[in-house]
Structures are given as structure tokens and as C-alpha cells.
Amino acid sequence: MSGFSRTTVDRFLIIRLGSLGDVIHGIPTAAALRAHYPQARIDWLVDPRYVELLDLVESLDSRIPFDPRQLTGGGPARATLRDLRTMQYDAVIDLQGLLKSAVIARLVAGKRTIGFPRRHLREPLARLFYTDTPDPGDAPHVINKNLQLLSAVGIANAAVHFPIRIPRLSPAEITSGRYAMINPGAAWPNKRWPPERFGAVAAAMQRELGLRSVVMWGPGEEALAAAVVGASQGAADHAPRTRIADLVALSRDARVMISGDTGPLHIAGAVGTPLVALFGPTSPERNGPWSPRDVVISSGSQCACFYERRCRKSTPCINDITVEQVVDGVRRCLTAHG
Numbered sequence: 278m279s280g281f282s283r284t285t286v287d288r289f290l291i292i293r294l295g296s297l298g299d300v301i302h303g304i305p306t307a308a309a310l311r312a313h314y315p316q317a318r319i320d321w322l323v324d325p326r327y328v329e330l331l332d333l334v335e336s337l338d339s340r341i342p343f344d345p346r347q348l349t350g351g352g353p354a355r356a357t358l359r360d361l362r363t364m365q366y367d368a369v370i371d372l373q374g375l376l377k378s379a380v381i382a383r384l385v386a387g388k389r390t391i392g393f394p395r396r397h398l399r400e401p402l403a404r405l406f407y408t409d410t411p412d413p414g415d416a417p418h419v420i421n422k423n424l425q426l427l428s429a430v431g432i433a434n435a436a437v438h439f440p441i442r443i444p445r446l447s448p449a450e451i452t453s454g455r456y457a458m459i460n461p462g463a464a465w466p467n468k469r470w471p472p473e474r475f476g477a478v479a480a481a482m483q484r485e486l487g488l489r490s491v492v493m494w495g496p497g498e499e500a501l502a503a504a505v506v507g508a509s510q511g512a513a514d515h516a517p518r519t520r521i522a523d524l525v526a527l528s529r530d531a532r533v534m535i536s537g538d539t540g541p542l543h544i545a546g547a548v549g550t551p552l553v554a555l556f557g558p559t560s561p562e563r564n565g566p567w568s569p570r571d572v573v574i575s576s577g578s579q580c581a582c583f584y585e586r587r588c589r590k591s592t593p594c595i596n597d598i599t600v601e602q603v604v605d606g607v608r609r610c611l612t613a614h615g
Contacts, residue, residue, distance in 0.1 A: 286367045286430065288318045292382050293372040294343065295324040296464070297521075297540030298564070299419070301439075301547050303372045304334055306423045309435035311336035313427075320364070322381070329521045330544075335440040345377055361385045368430055371407070372423050379403035391429045397422065417562040437567060439547040443529050444522040457488045457607075458528060458545065459513065460536035461505050462498035467558050467588040467595060468537040472501055474600050476508025478535060481604045483512035486611070488532060491516050493524065493541055533607055537595065538564055546571070551614040553606040557595030558582050570613035572606040574598050 289310055293303040300323060310319050318338050321331055325342035332340060341361070347354035358381070366387035371378050374393045382390045383406040392398075392407035404410060413425035424435045461475045479490040490513040494502035499515075506515045519527070521544075528534060528545035535553045536542035538561075546552050552566045556575040560583075565573050576597040582588045 286314060286317060288364060288366045288368075288387075289314070289320070289430075290361065290364070290366045290369045290385060290387060291319070291321045291372060292369065292378050293321070293323065294345070294378065295327060297327055297330070298538070298543040299372075300324075300327045300330060301540070301543040302419045302564075303423055304336075304439050304441070304547065305420055305435070305437045306370070306372060306427065307334060307336040308438040308440050309424060309427055309432055310430075311440075312435070312438075313430075313432045318364075320366075322361075327521075330525075333442045333444065333522065333525060335442055343381075345381065358384055370426060371403075372426070374398050374400070374403060376400040376403045379406035382406060389429070391426055393422070393426070417560075418565075418567055419563055420567060441525065441547055443548065444526050455488055455532055456530075457482055457490045458493060458531040458534040458536075458541075458550075459490050459505060460493045460534065460539065460541040461501050462493075462495050463537045463539040465558065465586045467582060467586070467593040468539060469501075469593075470537060470555050470595050470598060472504035473508040474598075474603070475505040475535070476510070476513065477600045478603050478607070479505065479509040479513040481600070482607060483509075485604075486607070489514065491527065491531075493519065493527075495541075533610055535603065535607065542566075551610045553603060553610050555595060555598055555603065557593060557598075558585060558588070560584075570610070572610040572613075574602050574606050 293300055320339040321337055322341045322343045328340045328342050343357055368389045369382045369385050369387035371382040371392040389408045391409045394410040394412050395401045395404045409429040411428045413422040416422050459475050461472050463469050482488040492502040492505045492513050493516050502515050506513045524544055528550045529548045531550050533551045534545040537555045538559045546566050552571040554566050554573045561573040561575050576594045
């Protein structure tokens, strides 16, 4: 802990720019800092697209939009860095673990720059820019790895907590009554389960459980959502365009969320929604649901493109997951959550 005294620490900066799911996985770190240093200033440097999410996080003082692409040519990111240096942070905590985030963390010129040790970094050169690199040990999930970094500031065994304010839905009501959420999209093509199978699951949930489904979609995914609705035998509705805040509110009231490894899945998990998570080229132990009551269905053990954005095979490994497995997963998940 290098003599880190609770009485002398009052300014923290978290750096986790993206993606959406990774930002969500960083929220317990901010919550733990607030619990142990209730009077401290806690700021977060984040991609502008995710400021809306962090606006709902009650542990933070400031959400600072930052796009590294604007560092060149005297862009606004340079001015942001100048302003951050004047804050004289006691600790800058880099949860991203990339070379660019490590450089940014060091440029902030805090008293200490905290990051992961070399063996936990995708880009090992990032280690050169940290003053403190506590070892997260064998903690499998990224949430727990993040929390272990806080040992450098005197915090141990922190609980996983998501202090997220649940907003009211926007005036246009999306659904009412009991419903399931289906999210067929993902940034990586090989994380997407076929839309006709999602539609078949929606039909089964309506038939067996009396649950209608709301199909979510993000930018460029409207046609994908329409394909799920079209295959659902009338059991699913196409959601309108939603903000992140709407997604938080919808997730909180849903009976279950079925999704691949992507941001909306992790939003739902953070607000306590029962999850049925479909995993292909990523590890559920590292990125999956953290509640033991949630259900994970993974084809990762057979995956030839683990943590690669595109599948090397003609058919993505996630397609090995069957409709029957997912419908059974929904039953098991609802039973576990009561």
C-alpha cells in the first residue's frame, strides 16, 4: 500500500473509455472507492458515447468525455488533459489496460498511476507508464480484477455493487405487463446468434410462459431486430429507438434478458435482471454474468477464433447453441430467480 493514508487521499480519476460492457464492469470500482473514501472526489474519463450511462452512476462527481482521436492538431482532448493536470489527482486508475489508456493516465500527472501488471495486459508496454501494479491474482472475472487494483489505495475485499439510478421511461411507453427482452445484436459478428433462433425462443416463451418479448437494437441493427420479430410467430415486438437510460429502465422491469456478450446484457445484469447469456468467442468466466442464478450457454470450448472479432470457420461457433438449450435456460433462470 506504500503508505497510502486514507486521511490524505481526496482525488481519484478512473480511466475506462469503452466499450459499453467494459464501462459497466468498471462501476463497482467507483462504488468501492466511494464506500471507502466517502468525502473524496471521484471522476471518470470515458468515451463521449457512454457519458449517458455514467450520469446514472451515483458514486461519481464528474463524467469527463474524452476521445483520444481528438488529441492531434490541438483538438479538444488536449485541452481536457491540461485541465485534468490542474486537478492534481492522488491516484489515476487505468482500468483499460491498453497502451493508449496508460499513456493518457500518465499524462494526467497524478501522484500515482495505477494499472495492471504485465501478465494481465493485452499490450504489455502499457506497464511502463504505471507507478503501481498490484497483482489481481487469479480472479477470473474482469469486475474482480478491477477491484483488486484498489489494493494499491488500501481497499481489500470490496463487494460488487452497482449504484445505478433507475430512470423513468421516456414518454413513449414501449411495453406493459410481463415481458422478456431479447438482444440479438453485437459489435462482433461472431457474437451474434441467428435471428430466426431468437424468434423461435420468443415463440416458445409466449407459448409456455405467457411472456411476450421486446427485441432491442442498436445503430445499424434495426433489420436484425425485424428479422427476430418476423420469426417469432407474433410473440415479439420491435422496440423503438432507445437511449441508454431507456435500456436501463426497460431491463430493470424485464422478467428475463436473452443476449450474447454485449453491452445491453451487462446493463441488465447490473440492475439485477435475470440473464440467459449466449457466449461464443469470449470467456463467460471473464466477461459473463456474475450472479450464480443466471444461466450461461457457451460454445467457447469449441471456438477456433477465441477473442477474435471474426470467425475463421464458415459457420460461427455460437451457432452450435440450439433453440432447445436456450428455452431450457430460460426455464432454469426464472426458477433460480424465483
